[in-house]
Amino acid sequence: MNLIFRWLMRLSATLVVVIVLGVAMVYYLASRSLPEYDKVLDLPYLTAPVEIVRDNANVPHIFGQADTDVFYALGYAHAQDRLWQMTMLRRTAQGRLSEIFGTATVEIDKLIRRLDIYALAGASVEAQDARTNLMLRAYATGVNARLDEINTSALGRGAPEMFIFNAPVSAWRPSDSLAIVKLMGLQLSGHLNHEVLRAQMSLAVPDPARLADILPDNPGSGLTALPEYSQIVPGVQRFAETLPRDDHPLSPFKARAFAGASNVWAAAPSRSASGGTLLANDPHLGFTAPSIWYLARLQLQSGSVIGATIPGMPVVLSGRSEALGWGLTSAGLDDQDVYIEQVNPENPEEYRTPDGFKTFEKRGSIINIKDQAPITITLRWTENGPVLPGTQYNLASITPPGHVAALAWTVLSPKDTTMSAAMRLMEAKSVHEGMTAIEGYIAPAQNLMLVDRKEIAMKMIGAMPRRDARHQSQGRLPSPGWIEANRWQGRLPYASNPEFIAPNGGILGNTNNKTVDRPFPNHVSFDWGDTQRVQRWQRLMQAREVHTRDSFIEAQLDTVSFTARSLLPLIGAELWFTGEAAPEGTPLRQRQRALTLLAEWSGEMNEHLPEPLIYAAWLRSLQDRMVRDELGPLARELTHVEPLFIERAFRDVDGAAVWCDVIQSALVESCADMARLALDDALIWIEESWGSALESLRWGDAHQATHDHPALGDVPLLRYFVNIRQSTNGGDNTLQRGLTRGTGPAPFENVHGAAYRGVYDFADPDSSVFITSTGQSGHFLSRHYDDMAQLWRRGEYIPMSLDEELARAAAVGVTVLRPLR
Known part of the structure; x- marks a missing residue:
């Protein structure tokens, strides 16, 4: 017995030693790739230190004597801190994820290849101006200098993920940076989704007049009635099945609700307490660890610029110089059209055009797959754009037999000068110069806010498709590609893009709300991104005669939901304080407790309060009950509550209250009935998920920000090291926007919001501030991986100063790059 015990002890000790040595070895290899910031390097192709x-x-x-050296150093710094992120962005744009992740990402690669993003980026290199090409080459050379250093000095392959996935890294090229620009356009464009969903709804909703309820137009002038989709595209099946969406964390194809959003606003000197201009900007994208944003300051010959960059792109996208500040929001421009192309029944290699049948342009593309045989797909194009498979975007559900769907999109330009325009913007010294500099910007469409020391302005930037006034669907529905009137006719001139310069009121802003109401075809869009946040923003801006940097920060962090304050009185109108007190422990008593809490609530979506969770669960259950019987499986496409739909129904606008009646039941349910039933549903869900003690609920427990690592976030044990989770304020429709997941077992997780915030004060430029949601490093062993995360969660910022002495005073390291002699 003693012998067995001794051997068990020896085996246990050996096992512990092996585990400890294994962990130590893994840590050693991973830590080898931690960047060293205090060093001197001799590198080729530099002109000066x-x-x-x-x-x-x-x-x-970054301080240098020549701009090429500064961009070289930016490339080196990006690669030091975010090499894995950069290579994943590039692989995504190339359609080469499956070489690392196997069959899980094949569908992503297929669709990216069909869009041909990487080839179009390569073609666009020649379209850049000479200076931009020079800077792109310098930036790429800096990235490659870091790659050479990793290889020659055995620096752990540059990132821990490189060991795990054994991902070879090729040299960086200028076209790689242009491809990432197009990839960002893919994440910010949602009109393809809108068109398909509108077509599906047109086929599914029994009464065509009800389409305006479930997919309402933003408030403004009315739109002339559109024909039903089946009238535009005969032969399409009604009530076609919708496919579940593949939400792979590495996929750049986002659902309709996540197609980009942002806030930006500015004050002229007349509305500023200090007499200087102010600008606040917080772009909204999906949360990841690390954040997509990387803060940097560049000392250029034209002057210093500081702000937010995206690793892989050598431009400051939101930031400031000494003379000019700029910020961005998604413009909502309708820059995508789906075309239904008729295949020649006599020859499947041809499709119909206004001039008869023509041959598809075709090319084969080989996709290599880890541990699997490669596959070859055939890419096809029509005159309107690339042909997309019916399995993507639910296109099969709206495409009749004998037809295929093609996509026209401004991002798919082989002469895309967006990078050159962004480069020129960094050199501008005034609002006027900035608006002129950005003219060559193509996509993704943005509202650009500009402020100099005296003036404020906003200009929509991006190529606007020129549509024929006779277009059958006005771009709102897929349309036949062989009808000339449906096809794009080039693009509108830059001068026709909406602009707002020096407003009399001294305040400009955009929350993705409707900006203009011009008649088609000179319109911007029929589908905008916000009808709710703008209401709260207007109130905050008008509440003060003059603003300060701190009042702009206060607005940026505001968590009061206009939606909650406007909808709760409607949906609870017949429920508040009615009936006698119910016995303790009954569903009726629980409903009364919930209503009492909501009746006394201000609408603030604070993480420590129970009311936001009750409200959010109630609205979600209410919309689901209202649409499920009419839409069936299509209801799952409505992942988030549409406030205008709820309001139309409860106010019975044009008979919209019919949505509250359950078609299958013999009774005629009222909206009050539906509200009561939905509240009971919500309370049952809350009890099952969070418990029955309503007063003890915390919104922040359900509304956790999910900064997850796209590749390692689901790996057991490792996910606790690479994911960053935080209890957060805000919600879908607050200025401090925390867009919820909308689906699955945790529908209120905060997955999309302002991963970058900046407030720029031109009365005292060095008092400007900014922050990102995680940290600068992409290395999860670095203290800079998540050192900004808690500051961001608490609504704090770091200085955004161009003071060189301040930067050096508390530097964590100084890297000197010298020309190789």
Whole structure:
């Protein structure tokens, strides 16, 4: 017995030693790739020494004698901190994820290949101006200098993920940076989804007049009635099945609700307490760890610029110089059209055009798959754009037999000068210069807010498709591609893009709300991104005669839901304080407790309160009950509550209250009935998920921000090291926007919001502030991986200063890059 015990002890000790050695070895290999910030390097292709001074938040301040050296150093810094992220963005744009992740990402690669994003980016290199091409080459050379250093110095392959996935990294090229621009356009464009969903709804809703309820137009002038989709595209099946969406964390194809959003606003000197202009900007994208944003300061010959960059792209997308500040929001421009192309029944290699049948342009593309045989797909194009498979975007559900769907999209330009325009913007010294500099910007369409020391302005930037006034669907529904009137006729001139310069009121802003109401075809869009946040923003801006940097921060962090304050009185009108007190422990008593809490609630979506969770669950259950019987499986496409739909129904606008009646039941249910039933549903769900003690609920427990690592976030044990989870304020329709997941067992997780916030004060530029949601480093062993996360959660910022002495005073390291002699 003693012998057995001794051997068990020896085996246990050996096992512990092996585990400890294994962990130590893994840590050693992973830590080898941690960047060293205090060093001197001799590198080729530099013209003079350049310094990368990293302040105490690890923001690089890059000082050089030539702009090419500065962009070289930016490429080096990006690769130091975000190499894995950069290579994944590039692989995504190339359609080469499956070489690393196997069959799980094949469908992503297929669709990316069909869009041909990477080839179009390569073709666009020649379209850039000479200076931009020079800077792109310098940036790529800096990235490659870091890759060479990793290889020669055995720096752990540059990132821990490189060991796990054994992903070879090729040299960086200028076309790679242009491909990432197009990839961002893919994440920010949602009109393809809108068109398909509108067509599906047109086929599914029994009464065509009800389409305006479930997919309402933004408030403004009315739209002339559109024909039913089946009238535009005969032969399409009614009530076609919708396919479940593949939400792979590495997929750039986002659901309709996640197609990009942002806030930006500015104050002229007349509305500023200090007499200087103010600008606040917080772009909204899906949360990841690390954040997509990377803060940097560049000392250019034209002057310093500081702000938010995206690793892989050598431009400051939101930021400021000494003279000019700029910020962005998604413009909502309708820059995508789906075309239904008729295949020649006599020859499947041809499709119908206004001039008869023509041959598809075709090319084969090989997709290599890890541990599997490669597959070859055939890419096809029509005159309108690439042909997309019916399995994507639910296109099969709206495409009749004998037809295919093609996509026209401004991002798919082989002469895309967006990068050159962004480069020129960084050199501008005034609002006027900035608006002129950005003219060559193509996609993704944005509202660009500009402020100099005296003036504010907003200009929509991006190519606007020129549509024929006779277009059958006005771009709102897929249309036959062989009808000339449906086809694009080039693009509108830059001068026709909406602009707002020096408004009399001294305040400009955009929350993705409707900006203009011009008649088709000179319109911008029929589908905008916001009807709710703008209401709260207007109230906050009008509440003060003059604003300060701190009042702009206060607005940026505001968590009061206009939606809750406007809808709750409607849906609870016949439920508030009615009936006698019910016995304790009954469903009726629970409903009364919930209604009492909501009746006394201000609408603030604070993480510590129970009311936001009760409200959100009630609205979600209410919309689901209202649409499920009419839409069936299509109801799952409505992942988030549409406030205008709820309001139309409860106000019975044009008979919209009919949505409250359950078609299958013999009774005629009222909207009050539906509200009561939905509240009971919500309380049952809350009890099953969070418990029955309503007063003890916390919105923040359900509304956790999910900064997850796209590749390692689901790996057992490792996910606790790479994911960043935080209890957060806000909601779908608050200015501090925290868009919820909308589906699955955790529908209220915060998955999309302002991963970057900046407030720029031109009365005292160095008092400007900014922040990202995670940290500067993409290395999960680095202290800079998540050192900004808690600051961001608490609504705090770090200095956004161009003071060189301040940057050097508390630097975490200074890297000197010297020309190789």
